Structure formats: structure tokens, C-alpha cells
Amino acid sequence: MRLPALLCAAATALLGLAPGAHAAAGDEAPALNVITTFPDNPFSLVQNGRPNRVVFSFSHPPGADRALVLEEITGAFLNPAKRDGQRGRVLRNMTTTRLKDVPIASAAAQPLQVPFDFYPEFKPQSLDVEFRAKVLDQGNTRRYNLPVYRGTVVVEEPAPSFFDLQLLSVYVVMTTALAGIAYVVYTQYLAAYVRPKAPAKRTQPTQPAKPAAAHHDEWLPPQPTVRTRRQAAAAASRRK
Numbered sequence: 001m002r003l004p005a006l007l008c009a010a011a012t013a014l015l016g017l018a019p020g021a022h023a024a025a026g027d028e029a030p031a032l033n034v035i036t037t038f039p040d041n042p043f044s045l046v047q048n049g050r051p052n053r054v055v056f057s058f059s060h061p062p063g064a065d066r067a068l069v070l071e072e073i074t075g076a077f078l079n080p081a082k083r084d085g086q087r088g089r090v091l092r093n094m095t096t097t098r099l100k101d102v103p104i105a106s107a108a109a110q111p112l113q114v115p116f117d118f119y120p121e122f123k124p125q126s127l128d129v130e131f132r133a134k135v136l137d138q139g140n141t142r143r144y145n146l147p148v149y150r151g152t153v154v155v156e157e158p159a160p161s162f163f164d165l166q167l168l169s170v171y172v173v174m175t176t177a178l179a180g181i182a183y184v185v186y187t188q189y190l191a192a193y194v195r196p197k198a199p200a201k202r203t204q205p206t207q208p209a210k211p212a213a214a215h216h217d218e219w220l221p222p223q224p225t226v227r228t229r230r231q232a233a234a235a236a237s238r239r240k
């Protein structure tokens with residue numbers, strides 16, 4: 001539960017108060033006060049494919065003392081162009097959230113706050129929504145399907161986030177493809193310019209081989225002769 005968000009009344013859009021039907025007899029639907037809020041969402045905008053949170057705040061009206069337990073919350077997207085009961089009125093049911101038998105506290109206590117996330121998948125448009133709660137009366141062990149809230153939401157596409165998982169996979173595919181293209185271009189066309197092939201060694205025109213020493217004497221400045229140890233040793237033994 002996002003209590004801080006809830007307590008911040010200024011940033012919270014108050015959607016409505018749905019008093020349940022007043023019941024005098026034991027078997028009638030229990031009276032229940034439910035305040036429904038879209039935290040930090042004053043215009044009831046809901047984003048496709050994302051969790052959209054609504055928070056219900058359940059409490060007994062003063063004087064009511066039935067031992068009620070909240071078991072389920074569910075909802076539905078409704079076609080605003082149809083009337084209740086008409087074919088096509090319910091566009092889609094939301095996924096039901098089952099609760100672990102949460103008791104609804106007495107009127108004196110803090111209201112029971114329950115978050116509920118739903119995921120629209122519609123074209124951007126204005127839709128009606130309804131939420132219902134299944135409540136167990138522990139006194140007569142009967143279950144009641146209570147309407148909790150009905151209103152309108154505006155479905156919109158979420159702004160793509162840079163780190164969206166789907167987008168990330170697109171980046172990966174595109175990067176791989178670009179790398180592949182770059183590699184082909186490099187090897188096919190650019191390699192020759194970037195790294196020119198070493199000029200093929202010209203085969204020396206065959207000449208009568210001159211003695212190496214003579215060749216050195218003619219063309220090269222005198223160089224210190226590097227001798228291997230073995231050569232040096234051989235020379236030394238010759239000198240002896």
C-alpha cells in the first residue's frame with residue numbers, strides 16, 4: 001500500500017463515495033462506505049499495458065457492526081455507448097484480486113485501504129469502469145458482491161520509456177544489424193583504403209650473385225658487425 005500517497009490528499013483525486021445499500025435485516029447487503037481514489041491521477045488517465053492503481057478505502061458507516069471480511073476485488077471496462085444489461089456493455093473483465101480474508105475494521109478504526117491494479121488494452125478513448133468487492137459476512141456466512149465504484153477513465157498509450165523492455169530488444173536487434181552491415185562494408189570496400197596491402201615484393205631481377213661482402217662494401221655505409229657468440233668464439237679459437 002502506498003500510504004504516503006494516500007495521505008497526501010492534495011495530490012489525490014477523490015473519485016467518489018459509494019455507500020452500499022442500507023440494510024436493516026441480516027441477509028440484506030451490508031452497508032459499507034468506500035472511498036475510491038486514483039493516487040496522483042486527477043484526470044483518471046489510464047495507460048495501456050501498464051499497471052494502473054486505484055485505492056479503495058473501506059469503512060463501516062456509523063452504527064453498522066456486521067463482521068465483514070473483504071475477499072475479492074474485481075472490475076470491468078464498460079462501453080459508455082451501451083446501457084447496463086445491453087449486449088456489449090461489458091468490454092472486458094479485469095483480473096480479480098483475491099485477498100486473504102481481510103477484516104473491515106469497525107467505524108471507529110482506520111479505514112481499510114486496499115490497492116488494486118488493472119491493465120487496460122484498448123485504443124485511446126474514454127471508457128466507463130466499475131469495481132466490485134466480494135464481502136463475506138461472518139455473522140450469517142453469506143457473501144455479497146457489492147458495487148464499489150463506477151466512473152469514467154481515459155485510456156491512453158503510455159509514453160515510450162527509453163528503457164522499455166520491448167524497445168531495448170529493438171535496440172539490440174538494430175545494433176546487431178548495423179554492426180553486421182558495418183562489418184560487410186568495411187571488409188568489402190573500405191579495408192583496401194584503410195589498410196593498403198603491403199606492396200608486393202618485387203622479385204629482384206636475377207643478377208649474378210655478388211659476394212655478400214662486396215655488396216655491403218659498395219652500397220652500405222660500414223656497419224658494426226653483429227656477431228653471435230658462436231661466431232665470436234670461433235674467431236677467437238682461430239686467432240689462437
Ligand SMILES: *[C@@H]1O[C@H](CO)[C@@H](O)[C@H](O)[C@H]1NC(C)=O
Nearest residue numbers: 074076089090091092093094
Ligand atoms: C465478465 O464476467 C462476468 C461474470 O463475472 C461474465 O458473466 C461476463 O461474461 C464477463 N464478460 C466478459 C466480456 O468477459
